[in-house]
Every structure is written in structure tokens, then in C-alpha cells.
Amino acid sequence: MKAIVITEPGEPAVLQMQERPIPACGPGEVLIQVKAAGLNRPDVAQRRGLYPPPPGASIDIPGLEVSGIIQECGAYVNRWKQGDRVCALLTGGGYAEYAVVPAGQCLPIPENLSFEQAASLPETTFTVWHNVFQRAGLRSGETLLVHGGSSGIGITAIQIAAALGSKVVVTVGTEEKGLQCMELGATGYVNYKELDFEAALLEEGVDVILDMIGGSYFEKNLNILRPDGRLVYINSMQGNLVKLNIAKLMQKRITISGSTLRGRDTEFKSALASKVEQQVWPLIADGRFKPVIYRTFPLAEAAQAHELLESSSHTGKIVLVNT
Numbered sequence: 647m648k649a650i651v652i653t654e655p656g657e658p659a660v661l662q663m664q665e666r667p668i669p670a671c672g673p674g675e676v677l678i679q680v681k682a683a684g685l686n687r688p689d690v691a692q693r694r695g696l697y698p699p700p701p702g703a704s705i706d707i708p709g710l711e712v713s714g715i716i717q718e719c720g721a722y723v724n725r726w727k728q729g730d731r732v733c734a735l736l737t738g739g740g741y742a743e744y745a746v747v748p749a750g751q752c753l754p755i756p757e758n759l760s761f762e763q764a765a766s767l768p769e770t771t772f773t774v775w776h777n778v779f780q781r782a783g784l785r786s787g788e789t790l791l792v793h794g795g796s797s798g799i800g801i802t803a804i805q806i807a808a809a810l811g812s813k814v815v816v817t818v819g820t821e822e823k824g825l826q827c828m829e830l831g832a833t834g835y836v837n838y839k840e841l842d843f844e845a846a847l848l849e850e851g852v853d854v855i856l857d858m859i860g861g862s863y864f865e866k867n868l869n870i871l872r873p874d875g876r877l878v879y880i881n882s883m884q885g886n887l888v889k890l891n892i893a894k895l896m897q898k899r900i901t902i903s904g905s906t907l908r909g910r911d912t913e914f915k916s917a918l919a920s921k922v923e924q925q926v927w928p929l930i931a932d933g934r935f936k937p938v939i940y941r942t943f944p945l946a947e948a949a950q951a952h953e954l955l956e957s958s959s960h961t962g963k964i965v966l967v968n969t
């Protein structure tokens with residue numbers, strides 16, 4: 647099969663197409679003929695050599711989510727059969743013509759979606775559901791702040807939280823991105839290049855913050871959280887090390903949490919898949935959550951797709967397509 651391989655750590659040009667054997671499908675797994683693969687920011691970190699794949703994942707083929715058609719089912723797989731259209735969360739190996747994945751990490755492609763749209767869903771819906779709803783416990787009527795509102799994660803968090811009755815505000819790097827987030831259901835945005843988000847949101851406050859920035863945002867986040875607020879981290883692009891004023895934590899009874907999805911075991915991911923299917927798939931079926939595809943590229947152009955992702959000029963998801 648053809649696959650995009652990280653030939654060495656570095657810039658997008660290190661992504662090159664090579665011939666690889668089709669992966670073997672073991673017990674409890676399915677082999678998917680990949681139609682489309684979603685790009686995610688962690689793929690960039692992996693390409694740069696900063697995010698090693700967990701044990702058992704493809705060492706040099708990136709790709710955390712795909713959609714496609716099941717070609718083969720391993721022993722003990724009951725739910726799926728050859729020919730089923732699925733999307734799936736992977737630990738790697740998605741930038742290829744075939745991928746193997748534990749059966750529990752697959753979900754049916756919603757009827758109204760294309761392969762390209764379906765490939766954009768697993769990584770973001772799983773991450774958002776776990777962090778915003780399971781860890782931070784966002785409730786209807788509360789206000790959620792999403793940093794990086796235009797990211798794949800951001801457009802997912804906005805739509806799910808708004809559909810479930812929360813008010814959502816976002817930070818973005820341009821006015822255009824802010825307006826696009828409003829169209830998706832955000833009630834407000836702060837262009838952080840023009841305005842300080844702490845000053846803009848201090849008076850009203852927020853209940854839950856989904857942060858991927860870290861660094862200098864930490865203290866500002868604590869300041870704008872309302873009493874009993876929750877701050878949840880999914881990355882720290884601006885730095886890991888911060889100073890905590892414990893008194894502030896106690897006075898406002900703030901909960902700080904965070905998680906990474908990729909290294910979690912199959913049992914966890916399968917349970918999360920069931921939750922996402924119960925809670926998020928109905929929002930897709932009734933049109934309250936729509937995938938936002940910024941651009942697709944043929945698999946062979948993965949390097950160009952990474953260049954676009956790193957330019958941060960997109961809103962939504964970038965997807966590779968097997969033609």
C-alpha cells in the first residue's frame with residue numbers, strides 16, 4: 647500500500663510517500679480501506695520529533711483519524727462486517743491506503759456525511775467530549791471559553807457546547823476567524839492580537855475554559871473563572887511551566903485538569919467512542935453539528951497539507967483524500 651512516512655524529524659518536506667505492507671488485522675481489530683484521513687496539530691509535533699508514538703502505534707506513519715470501508719474483521723469482532731462505512735480514532739498510521747484499528751474505536755459514518763467529513767470527526771469529538779464534558783463537567787446554561795476557537799478542536803467545542811445549551815466565547819487571531827466562529831454558534835469572540843482576553847472577559851467571567859495555549863494564559867484564565875470554575879488543558883503551545891497562586895484556587899474553588907488522548911488504552915477509547923456516539927452523533931444527524939472542512943489534499947500532498955496547517959490560516963479541518 648502507499649503510505650506517507652516521516653522520513654526524519656523536520657519540516658513538512660520530510661513527509662514522503664513510500665510503499666509499505668498492508669498492516670495485519672489481529673483479534674479484536676478491523677482493517678479499514680482508508681478513504682480520507684484528518685490532520686491534527688499533534689501530527690505536526692510528531693513530524694518534528696517532539697511527540698513520539700505510544701507503544702504499538704505505527705512508528706513513522708502519522709495520522710490519528712480516518713474514515714473508510716471495513717475490509718476485514720479480526721476474531722471476536724461482532725459489531726462490524728466487511729463493507730461497513732466507518733470512521734475511527736487511531737494511535738497513528740492514518741496517512742495510508744489501509745489502517746488497522748481496535749473495533750471499539752470505530753463509529754458508523756453518519757448517513758448525511760461524506761468520507762471527507764467523517765474523517766474530520768474522531769480526534770476532535772473524542773477530545774472535546776472527554777475534556778469539556780467528562781472532565782470539566784460543562785452544564786447547560788454555563789459559559790465556555792475556547793482558546794483557539796478556529797482550530798479543529800475549537801469548531802467542534804463551539805458547536806457541541808452551543809447545541810447542548812451553553813454560551814460559548816472564543817479567542818481567535820483574526821476578525822474573519824471570529825466571525826466564522828460566531829456563525830458556528832459562538833456568542834462572542836476576542837481577537838487576541840487586538841485585545842487582551844482577560845480584560846475583555848473579566849467582568850462577565852466564564853465557568854469552563856478549554857485551553858491549548860498555556861504559558862501566560864494560565865494566570866489570566868484563573869482571573870476570569872467564576873467561582874467553582876474549571877480549567878482544562880489539552881496542550882500548552884506557549885509553555886508548560888506556570889506559577890500558581892494557591893489562594894486564588896481556594897478562594898474561587900477552581901478545578902484544574904487536563905489530558906492527552908493518544909496514549910490512553912483501547913478500553914478507555916472504546917468507552918469514549920460509545921459516549922460520543924450517544925451524545926454527539928444525534929447532533930450530527932439533526933444538523934446541529936456540521937463538520938467544517940477547510941480544504942482537502944490528495945494523500946500524496948501531505949507535506950503541502952502540513953504547511954497549510956502550520957500557517958494557522960485555516961478555520962476547521964484539513965483532510966487528506968485517497969483518490
Ligand SMILES: NC(=O)c1ccc[n+]([C@@H]2O[C@H](COP(=O)([O-])OP(=O)(O)OC[C@H]3O[C@@H](n4cnc5c(N)ncnc54)[C@H](OP(=O)(O)O)[C@@H]3O)[C@@H](O)[C@H]2O)c1
Pocket residue numbers: 685686687688769773794795796797798799800817818819820823858859879880881882883884905906907908955958959960962
Ligand atoms: N490533549 C489531547 O488529547 C489533544 C487532542 C487533539 C488536539 N490537541 C491539541 O489541541 C489543539 C488544537 O488542535 P487542532 O488540531 O484542532 O489544531 P489546529 O486546527 O491546527 O488549530 C490550532 C490553532 O491554534 C491557534 N494558535 C494559537 N496560538 C498558537 C500557537 N502558539 N501556535 C500555533 N497555533 C496557535 C491558531 O489559531 P489563531 O490563528 O486563531 O491563533 C491555530 O489555527 C492543539 O494544540 C493540539 O495539540 C490535544
